[in-house]
Amino acid sequence: MSGAIIAAAAWVLVAGVATWTLRPSWRPFALIAAGAGALALLSWPSLLCLALATLATYRIGRLREGRFPAAALAITAITAIYLVLLWRSGGLPDDDTLRILLPLGMAYYVLRLIHYLIEIDRGGFRDHSLVDYAGYQFFPAALPVGPIHRFDDFLRDLRRRRWDGELASWGASRILAGLVKIVLLGNILLGAKLAPAVTAALPPGSFAALYGATVIYWLNIYFQFSGYSSLAIGLGALLGFRLPENFNLPFLARNIGDFWRRWHMTLSAWCRDYVYTPALATWRAPFLASAASMIVLGLWHEVSLHYLLWGLYHATGLTVWRRWDAIYARLAPGLPAAVRHGWSGTARILTLHFVMFSYPTANAVENLVLNR
């Protein structure tokens, strides 16, 4: 498999250079070829899957809306297919191992497909061709692990694409930063050095050991995932596109709402736009909307009771925080500055711990439910 990965990376490099050197009318095809070729080298059924999905959603987008709820049916079908495949595959890989069952990149492009169908139903993007749209779906930088960029932004960058030395050198530095996060900080420092040291130093099974392992797990997952996002954004910039940021110092979040605006930002923004907002508009009940949004976010990772509970846990957190925030807003003006600063720091620590303990808590509740 690693041979195929190197071949795919080399192919993206060659095709990427072609997107700058070919005559302008051929460049969009080079962009598609970059993503499609990499997929073909890694797993041809994955290529087939994305190609079919792209063609189908493009065609549905061209149907005259209002007569037949094609978009709604397509979204239902896409969601069902994804959930079944995800359920069969046993969840998203936490590391970079590649699963056979879930087509490559599907977790991310499923959200892009749905985004396209919903937005086109809402009034349409500006004029675009199948080549433009395929360029979006096959965009090699965002194909493996996001970010979940939007078609509008992609189209604008595509139409404005020009060689920009500044953007390219910024992209190269983002790639370097990504590699440092993944390899140096994540794999070597946390994975190979710190994790065994902490395990060895603390009594097995103790709260301290669990706590230490949890901290290292979250730091590692942050460095890995934000590292991959950095790689994607950097490669995107080398190709002349500005992909959206995915992380913004999430462990400094002031509250749980803030955390979700800083952690896997493009996913939470997707859930906000396509689950939370419509749900809130329909039910007018913030808790239900939060629950729907966080459950979707959870089940996107894995179809399991565990992630259902995880979603509810976060929805509860969001609702409790909103209530508290309303109360605190009334109290705050009367409090001394020192207390307010103290609370601000405490809130950050509480938020971090609320996030860290989402998995153990969900696990505990799951065990309780299953062993009843």
Added chain:
Amino acid sequence: MSTFRSAAECAVALEARDVTARPWIVTDTREVSFQALGERIGRVTALLRHRGLGVGDRVVIATGDDCEAAMLFVAMVCNGVTVVQLDPLTGAERAQALARKADPALIIVDAALKARWDFDALDRPLIEIAKPVAKTGLFGGLKRAKPSHGLDAALDELAPEAPPKHIPPETLAYILFTSGTTKDPKGVCVSHRALFSHLGTLSRTFGYTPESRILNTLMLSHADGMIQGPMIAFFNAASLYRPVKFEITTLERLLDSVFQLRITHMIAVPTMLSLLARLSDHQEEAFAGGDFQLLVSCGAALEPALWQEFEHKFGVKIINVYGLTETVVGGVFAGPGVTAGELGSIGRPIDCELKILDDGAGQGELLMRGDLLMSGYFADEAQTAEVLRDGWLHTGDIARRDGEGRYWICGRKKNIVIRGGLNIHPEEIAEALNRHAEVSEAVAFGAPDPDWGEKLFALVASSSADEAKLLQYCAEVLEPRKIPSRIMVVESLPKGRSGKVVLDEARALFDRPDVQAKPSTAGAGDAEGRLLDVAARVFKIERARIRLTSTPKDVLGWDSLAHLDFVTALEEEFDIRLAPRQIMALTRIGKALDFVARA
């Protein structure tokens, strides 16, 4: 003696090694380098000599191909041959009248236009511009066959020759028929002195250099298009970009081009600025790509509110140009680096003088003097004497001057409608309507419009004609931009004691609420029928010829102006409000049904 850079000096400058490979004009389909331009000038020079034409002779040019029009224009100017350019959208009758009046030694015209305008009837030496024929077959599109006849074939036969080194400054560079009725068209004669001294003024004021990349999508048959486009690029060895035809559906692409092409200067009319400010979403940073320097607003008055809104929204500097076709393009400038200050003022004159014929109330007709003035109206001494007196041009605009030396336009003496930056003489419209067999009398006039500056109304006395019939007639005989927004048919025109039409009363007729509300002919439930009715009315074509699948390409009258009228009419008919994105996405009649269904 004036010290402008002449055409010959500009042509020589093109031979500098660092210039030749650079693009002079880039359109969506074609790129012309300075080297190609230099060669074209050489071959046109040879062609003109071959035909015995030279300084002072007149050549009529009419082509829909922008690059061709620009190359011919520059090549003629370099030879001291006077260019008479005709707008390809001109109606046949008017085109014939203009060509006859120009009395040219040669006509160079698109094959299709020649047939449409029946130019063979003029009995003048004529060269056709034949379209290159695409070879068929698998790679046919890659290589184009050279035509065996017409202009390209004639040029290919000749070896390039150097254009004359000296052209007397009073030689006419071009004649632009701007206004006047078809019976009595007015041709503005611009000399080499006026043209080249004003090109120098524009270049210094706007800071053009060979590195400038100018975006100007205005029509080349108008001064702001040709002079502030191909000519100014030629003058500065700078590059001109015409990436899209300006339409509401191409607004976003235009902004993308500003960023992608690293545009430094953009030339626009206020209508474009109004549409860009109102309809573009999330495009604010289009001008923030690091290259943009200046936006030049011309053609019509820039409203202070729009000026401010646009500068604020896009973060650009705007310079407003006040001028007339009679002053090449400008003369008076307002904006950063020229006048600090008051938005809405036309600013200060540069390289020319202004004077106000004070009527005693601190304002009066604005007069201009300087090298930039036209030489006169072509073969029309009476009209010339009326506006050019003792070296002063009477602009027909009423102005005042403030304590800071800035000038302000307060009114108009001349009867003219400025719609989307283009001047329309209402008499020409009235004349066209009067020629209709069922019309006994007609009058046309302007009314304010938020996007287009002004719109055009016509009031017609007739016992049998109706609006639809007359609009369709207008579509046949007038350029699309000159077709009235509304035509009202009445029994007789409102007249004062002197027998003249009272325009205020005529205008008031259009303000009546029963006129503004346009009752639909179809039932309320039939959205499709109502939509087609609206489209037929707005685009001025027969209902039977319009379909849900019709696009701007199939519908002749569907230009930017009509597009916005269509949106307004839809919003009224269906009582909906379209979002900017929807307005731009409305590229097919049927799409409106989706928007109606969603509203």
